[in-house]
Amino acid sequence: MQNSKNVWVWVGVVVVVLIIIAWIWAAMMQKKPAVSGPTPTVAPQGQLVPQFPKELILDANASVNTSYALNYASSTNQYTATYTSSSTVASLFKSYQSYFTKNGWTIAGTLNSDPAYNALSATSTGNQVEVVISKQQGGTQVTVTDVVQ
Secondary structure, eight states: OOOHHHHHHHHHHHHEEEEHHHHHHHHHHOOOOOOOOOEEEEEEOOOOOOTGGGGGOOOOOOOOOOOOOOOTTEEEEEEEEEEEESSSHHHHHHHHHHHHHHOOOEEEEEEEETEEEEEEEEEEEEEEOOOOOOETTEEEEEEEEEEOO
């Protein structure tokens, strides 16, 4: 009789432990990891953030749409600008290729098989620039991202 009571006590303890483990596991599954990252510094409409290299806006008549800066670490920063141009996708692509080549940048990759969408990536000491050029209604949109390390 005593052995039977001990078995039921142990069964009860195991059931309680399993319930506690299931409750903890369910609580852990519901928690979402906190997403953290840098807070962007956004320039006023039509302006560039002060750190953005103005020479990367190759169309003198461009209309700046947005510009922002992200500071990832003390030594890694990102400066981005999006502007609208009246130039074609192809002519802007060629202008950026020429600019990077003439200024000693290494063109790391290009995408120019679609007449409505071109992109290129260029690197220089401590810098990586991504340029995305796309045909939009009313003009061509260019996004330039400069990551400085």
